[in-house]
Amino acid sequence: MIKNKINYSQRKYVIGSIFILVAIILIIKLFIIQIVDDSYKQSSESNTLRYITQYPQRGKIYDRNGKLLVYNDAVYDLMIIPSQAKNIDTASFCKLLNINNETYNTSFNKAKKYSSITPSIFISQITKEEYGRIAEMLYRYPGFYFQTRSIRQYPLPIAAHTLGSIGEVTKPEMEHDAYYKLGDYIGKSGIEKYYEKQLRGKKGIKITVVDVHNREKERYMGGAFDTLPESGDDIILGLDADLQAYGEYLMAGKTGSIVAIEPTTGQILAMVSSPTYDPNELVGRQRGQRYNDLLNNPDKPLINRAISGTYPPGSTFKMINGLVSLQSGVMNANTPYPCNGKNSAPIKCTHSHGSPVRLYDAIENSCNPYFWQAFQAMMNSSRFKSQKDAFQFWYDHVTSFGLGRACESDIPFTVSGNIPKKEFYDKVYRGVWNAMTIRSLSIGQGEILVTPLQLANVAAAIGNEGYFIEPHYIKSFNNPNDSVSFERHVIDIKKQHFKDVKKGMQSVFEGDHGTARWSRIPDITVGGKTGTAENPHGQDHSIFMAFAPVENPQIAISVVVENAGFGSTWAAPIASLMIEKYIRGEITRPNVEKRVLTLNENE
C-alpha cells in the first residue's frame, strides 16, 4: 500500500503540468488579443475611442384624428471630455462659442467635477446654423465634439398642460433610474412624464476612433460593438386638436377651465386651463429661464386648473343629490315638494316658479328648497338605522362618481377635491349633527369641493346612465405591443333614475324656464346643469356641466369661469359652443360666440 502511494506521487507532475499548460494557454490568448490582434488594439498615444451616445427618436404624439401634436427637431450639444481637453486656446475658443471666459471655466469645472474621462455636455442645444460655424473649427480643440440631440417641437401652440414638457434629468432622477446620464432629457409633466418609458425609446452607442487632431476617423471595429438606438413609441391621444384649440380660443383672457370627455371611452377630448402658454416656450436652451418666468407670472399659467383647481360645485351637485335620494327610495321623480321662493326656509329659492315642484321642474329651475327637502327626506328616513347611516349611504354613492379622490390614470397630479366624511362632522360638531347641520351639502355648497375634471366625469356618468371609464388622455400606442386599459366603474344607482335626471337636465336647455335656455343648439339635444360656486374672495365662479346628444352622448363637458358670476351667463354658452364645435364641426350661432369673446375685453 505504501508502495502504491509512492507510485501515485509521480502524478504531481501531471497535475503540475496541467496547471502550467493552462497558464501558458491563457498567456498565449492574452498575447494574441493584447499584442498580435490589431482589432482589439488601441494605441493610447495616437488614438482614443469615443463613445457617442446615439439618442433615440422620442415617440411622437398625435391627436385622435392623426393630427401631429409633438415631434422632434435636431439640435446639437457640444460635448467635452475634460481629460482630453488639453492645450485649449481659451480666448479663441470662447470667441468661437460666443461665451466669456468665466462661463468657459464654470462649464469646464462642472464637467470635470462630474468626471474627467466621461463626456459631459459643455453647451447644450446649439442651433443648426451655429453648429455649422463651430464644427468647422472644432478640430483645434481636442476633447470637444458634437452630439446630435432632438428637442420637442409643437406644430400647434395648444394643450401645453396636457402634453407637458421634457427637461434635463435631476440628480434624484438619475439615482432612481440608471438609464439616465447627466444632461439626458426626461418627461417632467403631463403625457411626457407619465409615458416617459414608452416615449423615450432606447439609447444606442456609437464607438469611433479619434485621432490626435480630434477628428473622428472611423467606426471602431467597423461598428461591430455599436448598438443602434431604438425609437420610442408614438402615442395617439384621445384629444381632438380642433376642439382643444377652439376651447383655448374661447377661454383666452378668462381664468378657468374646460374639460371634455368622450363618455363611452373616458378619453379626454379637450382640457383647457386658462391662462395657458405656448408649449414651444418650454423648449430649448432657454427652458429654465422661461419656466421661471411662467412660474413667477401672477396669473399662474403653469397651473392646470382643470385637474388641480377645486371649486364648490354649486347647483351642478344637485344632480348627484337627486340621484342618491331617488336610489334611497324615499322619493321618486313625481314626488312633489313645496317651494316658497325667496321665503323658503332654511334655504331660499333663487328662481321664481310654481309650487309644488317635481324632479324635472326642480332641475329646470335649479330649485334649492326641492333638493334640500329631498336630502332631508333621505337623511331622516326610517330606512336607515340612524342619520349617520343615511349619511354613509349618501357618502358611498357620491364618491362612487369618482369624487373625493385623485384620478387613477395617466393624468398626473390630479387633486382629490373633498367630499366630507361623517368623522369630519363628528369632530367639528362633537358627534351631534343632523340633516339640518349639514344642509348646505344639499345644494352643493359647504365642504364639498370638486375639480373640473371630476365634474366633467360626473356629466359623463350621468350621460352614460350609470357608468364611467376612469378619465384618461391616451387613445392608443402606435405600437401594437403596448396597450393600456382603464377601469370601468359602475354606479350603484338604477338606470331609470338616471333617465329621470337626464330628462330634467334636458329641460335646462329646452324648458321655458331652463337656466341654459339661451344656449340652446339647433338640432342637437343637450342635457346640462348650471352652477354658481360661491367665492368668498370675490365674484362667484360660473360653472356648467353638460352632455350631448342626450340619447347617446358623444361628449360630456364641464366649464368653469372664475369670477364670472352665474353659470348661465358664461359657462353654459361656452359649453354649448364646444359641444356644437365637436358634434357639428362648425358654429351656427356667431352671436353667441361673439358674446362669449366679449368677456375677454372686459378684463
Add this chain to the structure above:
Amino acid sequence: MRSRTTIGRIDIWLFVIYLALMTIGLLSIYAAAFNADHPHIYDFSQNYGKQLVFIGGSLLVGFAILLIDAKFFNAFAYVIYGLSILSLLLVLVVGSKISGSTSWIQFGSFSFQPSEFAKFGTALALAHYLGKLDTDFTKLKTKLIAYGIVLFPMMLVLAQGDAGSAAVFIIFLFVIYREGMGGKILIIGFVAATLFIISLCVSKWYIMIGLAVIYAIFLLMIDRTKKNIWLLTGILIAACAFVFSVDFAFHHVLKPHQQTRINIILGKEHDIRGVGYNLNQSMIAIGSGGFSGKGYLKGTMTKYNFVPEQHTDFIFCTVGEESGFIGCFFLIALYLALMLRIIYLAERQRSAFSRIYGYGIACIFFFHFAINIGMTIGLVPVIGIPLPFLSYGGSSLLMFSMMIFVFLKQDANRMNIL
C-alpha cells in the same frame, strides 16, 4: 508560546503570494469602481472600502485559525462538511435571488454564499476520508463514497441554479486522481467533456493544433516504447474524430435556432445585450491594454461601465486594460506560483490528510483561476465564478483565505506528525 512558533513556521512564500494577490485585488477594485466623489480607498461607502474591511476580517479569521490545534480540521472535517451541506439546504429554503440564482443567505446587510463554504467543507471531508489509513482504493465502496462526498454538495449547488459554482466541484476529480483512483477513465471522461465544450466554442482547426501540441508534449514525457507511441497516436486520432463528430452534429443535426441558443450560452454569438455583450466588452477592455497597459486608473473601458460586473467576476478586465500584457503575465505567474507552491508543500506533508487537503485547495484555486480568466478573454463560456483574492466580495475572500490559512497551519505543524 506554541502559537508563536506556529506563526513563525508558516510558509512565508505562500503567505506573501497570498498577500500580494489580495493587494492587487484591492487596487483593481479601486480602479474598477473608482468614484471621483469618494477618492479615498478607505471610504467604506464604496466597494473598495468594503473590500478593505473584508481583507482585514479575513486576516483576523486567518490568524485565529493559526492558533487552533492543527488536528482540529482533520478531526472535525465531517462536522464542517455537514454544516456546509446544511447551509446549502438552508439557502434553498431562505436564499435570496441574486442575478437569477438562489445562492445567497442574507443576514441583515451581510450576505453569505454557502457554495463557497461547501468547497472548503468538501476539500476537508475528502482529505479526511481518503487520508484514513484503512481506505482501500480498489474497493468499489471506497470509490462510491469518495464520489459521493463531491457529488452531493455539487448537486445541491446545481439545484440553486448556480451552474458555475457547481462546476467547480468537478476539479476534485484531480484530487482523487492524485490519490490513485481510476486515472485513465477519469482522464478520458474529463478530456471528452472538455473537448465537447471546446469544439462548440472554438473552430475545429484550432483544436487540432492544440491536440497536436499536447501529443508532442506527451511524446516527450513518456517512455517512448513502440506500444506507448501507438497508444498515444491512437488517442490523438480518437480525439480528432470526436471533435469532428461533435462539430458535425452541431452544424448538421441541430436546427438553426438550437444552434443559436447554444452559441449564446457559450458567448459565441453577438447577443449584444446578453452574455455575448459582456464578453465582447471584456475582450475589448483587455485587448485595448496592449503591451504595457494604459496606466493605473487610466483605463477607459472599465470606467465607462461598459464591462458589467467589472469589480466582481470581470475584475481581470481592469488588470488587462490598465497594466497590459506585462501585468497579466505577472498576475498569471503569481497564480501559478501560488498553486505550484501549494502542491510542493502538499507533497512534503507527512500526513495524508494535509497532502490531500493541499491538493484540494490548489485545484479549487486552479479551477477558479482558469475559468475566470479564460472567460474574460473568450476561451471558455461565461461562467460567473470569482477570481480568487481579486474579485470583490466578502464571502468568497473569507473562504479562500480560510482555505489558505488551514493549509498554512497544517504545513507549519507537519514536523509534529509522526
